[in-house]
Amino acid sequence: MKLxxxxxxxxxxxYACFMAMQKEEVSCLITIVSKNKESYMFHTPNINLAALQSxxxxxxxxxxxxxxxxxxxxEDLKSxxxxxxxxxxxxxxxTGAIMSVYQASRIQRICSELDLWCFNPLWYVNQNEYMxxxxxxxxxxxxxxxxSYPFDESWLGRSIDEKILQxxxxxxxxxxxxxxxxxxEFETFVCDAPFFRKKIVIDNYESSCTxxxxxxxxxxxxxxxx
Amino acid sequence: MIYICDLxxxxxxxxxxxxxxxxxxxxxxFGREFKTIHYTALSKNKPEKNDxxxxxxxxxMDNKFLEDSDKxxxxxxxxxxxxxxCAGVQVIAKIFGGNISLNRKIGMTKVIKxxxxxxxxxxxxxxxxxxxxxxxxxxxxxxxxxRSESGVQAIKHKKRVIYGVVFHPExxxxxxxxxxxxxxxxx
Numbered sequence: 001m002k003l004x005x006x007x008x009x010x011x012x013x014x015y016a017c018f019m020a021m022q023k024e025e026v027s028c029l030i031t032i033v034s035k036n037k038e039s040y041m042f043h044t045p046n047i048n049l050a051a052l053q054s055x056x057x058x059x060x061x062x063x064x065x066x067x068x069x070x071x072x073x074x075e076d077l078k079s080x081x082x083x084x085x086x087x088x089x090x091x092x093x094x095t096g097a098i099m100s101v102y103q104a105s106r107i108q109r110i111c112s113e114l115d116l117w118c119f120n121p122l123w124y125v126n127q128n129e130y131m132x133x134x135x136x137x138x139x140x141x142x143x144x145x146x147x148s149y150p151f152d153e154s155w156l157g158r159s160i161d162e163k164i165l166q167x168x169x170x171x172x173x174x175x176x177x178x179x180x181x182x183x184x185e186f187e188t189f190v191c192d193a194p195f196f197r198k199k200i201v202i203d204n205y206e207s208s209c210t211x212x213x214x215x216x217x218x219x220x221x222x223x224x225x226x
Numbered sequence: 227m228i229y230i231c232d233l234x235x236x237x238x239x240x241x242x243x244x245x246x247x248x249x250x251x252x253x254x255x256f257g258r259e260f261k262t263i264h265y266t267a268l269s270k271n272k273p274e275k276n277d278x279x280x281x282x283x284x285x286x287m288d289n290k291f292l293e294d295s296d297k298x299x300x301x302x303x304x305x306x307x308x309x310x311x312c313a314g315v316q317v318i319a320k321i322f323g324g325n326i327s328l329n330r331k332i333g334m335t336k337v338i339k340x341x342x343x344x345x346x347x348x349x350x351x352x353x354x355x356x357x358x359x360x361x362x363x364x365x366x367x368x369x370x371x372x373r374s375e376s377g378v379q380a381i382k383h384k385k386r387v388i389y390g391v392v393f394h395p396e397x398x399x400x401x402x403x404x405x406x407x408x409x410x411x412x413x
Contacts, residue, residue: 016405019240020240023238023239023240024240038285041256092287094240101333101334101397101398103353105332105334105355105357108286108357109332109333111286111287112286112330112332115287116287117287117288118285118286118287119240119241119244120244121240121243121244122243123243123248124247124248124251124396124397125243125245125247125248126251134345218372
């Protein structure tokens with residue numbers, strides 16, 4: 001089965017892609033670029049670097065721009081999926097949804113209307129086991145945004161390793177935040193994954209944070225042999 | 227032994243992670259051992275008397291289990307406890323003579339209990355996630371335990387521990403699976 005992965009460049013969509021590749025053929029990555037910073041569905045820092053991630057893993061990228069109006073963006077997503085199907089002949093869509101019924105049910109509806117398969121391989125995953133697997137399987141995942149207490153500027157740009165995972169576990173228990181950032185507490189950017197042929201090296205970035213709300217914007221990056 | 231049955235069209239599929247593994251996680255967190263089996267392997271290894279059998283859901287595009295529902299006929303004459311989830315309840319309804327009809331629903335819905343039963347102990351209504359193509363008429367041997375706007379949401383065999391739920395309890399209603407396991411533990 002040929003699949004298109006809804007791709008934000010963060011750990012969940014990259015890991016979902018990794019899982020899908022072990023069972024089916026991933027033909028393209030589909031990225032929705034939202035102009036609306038408050039987008040419920042699609043906004044994420046560094047989305048413009050999906051092209052570099054696509055080059056790193058050798059899977060073609062299908063990019064589609066949306067104004068990011070709350071319900072209109074679903075029509076945009078549908079249009080993007082229709083065009084991706086025309087270009088790559090995909091039979092289904094893969095998402096990195098973990099617990100968001102809001103996100104998953106909307107994508108399920110679009111796929112159902114288009115007679116496409118819908119896969120959410122991280123759905124209700126054991127979050128601890130998932131994060132341990134991310135760290136141990138050779139992913140280089142950077143914190144690219146923080147959006148809740150107690151995260152501050154010191155977290156931005158850090159690579160999620162065993163030490164950070166331990167810190168996250170303590171914080172998740174203390175402050176009732178999700179270990180995966182599923183609740184929007186933080187966002188990530190993947191510089192390397194087991195299926196990447198090359199890794200992304202960050203040359204220059206801009207990091208800013210106020211009131212536990214900050215982003216790590218990658219200004220310049222290049223690919224290096226692994 | 228608790229058998230968790232994968233009803234996806236093929237063994238070892240990408241859908242396993244979405245429809246089977248979350249059920250495994252609930253059973254694991256309940257502290258019970260289990261064995262997961264794909265339905266095509268039931269001819270070689272199936273639950274026996276006093277075992278428990280949980281039939282999981284499938285992707286919306288995956289309805290092969292309905293063509294293969296005969297593989298589940300052993301449920302009718304084997305003394306096992308059964309919980310069918312989504313695709314699982316459709317299989318139960320079909321083998322016991324219920325009529326399956328098209329009724330596609332995706333998203334949250336309000337489930338209202340219509341009969342007292344230990345499966346919904348302490349809850350008269352709750353929000354649940356449904357993701358299905360079909361509805362069914364409850365077979366003669368079954369009573370309806372809960373409904374929603376779109377139709378039947380839960381059934382139970384009149385004489386045996388055979389339950390079916392249309393909604394997906396692994397999403398926000400793990401307690402339903404836990405209640406089933408408690409009922410199974412007391413059978």
